[in-house]
Amino acid sequence: MSECASVQLPEQAEALAALEPGTKVLLTGTIYTMRDAGHERALAYLREHGRLPFGLEGQTLFYAGPTPARAGRPFGAIGPTTASRMDFAAPELYGAGIKATIGKGDRADEVSVACAEHGAAYLTAIGGVAALLAECVDEAELVAWEDLGAEALYRLHVTDFPAFVAF
Numbered sequence: 001m002s003e004c005a006s007v008q009l010p011e012q013a014e015a016l017a018a019l020e021p022g023t024k025v026l027l028t029g030t031i032y033t034m035r036d037a038g039h040e041r042a043l044a045y046l047r048e049h050g051r052l053p054f055g056l057e058g059q060t061l062f063y064a065g066p067t068p069a070r071a072g073r074p075f076g077a078i079g080p081t082t083a084s085r086m087d088f089a090a091p092e093l094y095g096a097g098i099k100a101t102i103g104k105g106d107r108a109d110e111v112s113v114a115c116a117e118h119g120a121a122y123l124t125a126i127g128g129v130a131a132l133l134a135e136c137v138d139e140a141e142l143v144a145w146e147d148l149g150a151e152a153l154y155r156l157h158v159t160d161f162p163a164f165v166a167f
Contacts, residue, residue: 006160010058013099016121019165025123027161031060031102033154035081038145039089046096054143054153057097064102065150066140067130074140074156079130080104083122087111094120102163112167123163136161 005019009029016025034042045053063083066075083103090101091114100121107122115122125133139157146152 009060009158010099013058013060013121014119016100016123016165017115017119019121021165021167023165025163025165027060027163028159029157031062031156031158031161032056032143033064033066033078033152033156034061034086035063035065035151036085037148037151038153039086039093041145043089043092046092052093052096052098058099059097060100060102061093061098062102062125062156063104066134066154067150073134074137075134077130078134078137080125080127080133083107083124090114094118107166115167122166124166125161125163133161 004024006026007016009027009031042053063081063086064078065081066078068076070076080103082105084105084107087108090111094114095118098120100123102123102125104124104127111122136158137156138159141155142152143155144153
């Protein structure tokens with residue numbers, strides 16, 4: 001069984017890259033949701049302005065599309081989506097300052113190389129437990145791209161959000 005590390009985000013995001021693959025992490029702090037359409041918009045902004053939008057430098061992206069809120073909670077469910085769908089943008093976003101991403105499944109070799117080059121990490125979260133993961137979300141704030149619905153950019157505060165270091 002691998003060790004378990006508690007990681008404060010964004011303050012300790014860079015430390016994720018130094019952890020051994022397979023290490024369980026409990027994330028507490030700020031993460032942002034972003035999926036396919038958000039990646040396209042973030043890349044367009046980056047290419048036009050030379051930096052990431054909304055202060056995303058040094059942050060962690062969670063590849064997820066939350067369901068509507070339920071009584072007393074920010075979301076009904078929020079689970080990881082297939083990370084390989086974001087491979088088209090991940091190397092460039094890591095290069096611009098993203099320190100970690102959370103999703104499920106394999107990534108392209110270019111993503112692993114980009115993580116190593118930029119001191120970033122890819123974490124996996126368990127699929128199929130979106131209602132349980134939603135219990136780790138204390139707060140959620142819509143940041144941008146409301147027109148994208150579930151793919152809008154949200155800033156989340158999480159407590160003891162479980163994930164595993166993939167690379």
